[in-house]
Amino acid sequence: MFSYRHKKHGNLDIIAFDGTMNESVKECCQGLGQSMGNNVRFNFKEVDCVTSLGARFWLAFLSSFETGRKIEYEECSHEVIQQINIFPRFIGHGHILSFYGAFTCPHCGHEESILFSGDRDPEELIDSSTDQLCSECQQPTELDEDERAFFRFLDQTS
Numbered sequence: 001m002f003s004y005r006h007k008k009h010g011n012l013d014i015i016a017f018d019g020t021m022n023e024s025v026k027e028c029c030q031g032l033g034q035s036m037g038n039n040v041r042f043n044f045k046e047v048d049c050v051t052s053l054g055a056r057f058w059l060a061f062l063s064s065f066e067t068g069r070k071i072e073y074e075e076c077s078h079e080v081i082q083q084i085n086i087f088p089r090f091i092g093h094g095h096i097l098s099f100y101g102a103f104t105c106p107h108c109g110h111e112e113s114i115l116f117s118g119d120r121d122p123e124e125l126i127d128s129s130t131d132q133l134c135s136e137c138q139q140p141t142e143l144d145e146d147e148r149a150f151f152r153f154l155d156q157t158s
């Protein structure tokens with residue numbers, strides 16, 4: 001079940017979503033438009049999967065929700081970034097502050113998520129993603145998909 005936790009920092013509303021983004025997005029996001037202020041940050045760290053129906057409900061929700069609001073996204077999971085690469089409209093007019101890349105070490109098999117800032121130059125990010133070291137064995141670790149395909153959203157959304 002898709003759900004969220006809400007925190008307030010001054011005039012910023014932070015909404016941390018959790019779970020699989022499927023048809024339950026509709027019910028989960030109902031009422032957010034009435035209860036949130038004009039500055040909203042969505043945290044997508046715990047969103048582990050996005051279904052096509054979930055993406056459709058999300059887009060429908062966002063198109064009205066973002067009217068008159070400034071929206072930011074933080075800690076977007078690897079799965080959310082894959083969606084944004086398919087549908088750049090997934091984040092509307094919002095801005096990505098940070099996101100995770102999923103890495104698997106070819107030396108020891110250790111899997112980990114590494115956080116990147118969304119405010120960096122795509123070329124620079126592609127370079128730095130190939131310089132990441134495994135936290136277990138300190139050998140170079142590798143992004144789970146092609147770097148150019150994964151970081152493509154930075155060109156589309158900036």
Ligand SMILES: [Zn+2]
Nearest residue numbers: 105108134137
């Ligand atoms: Zn390793």
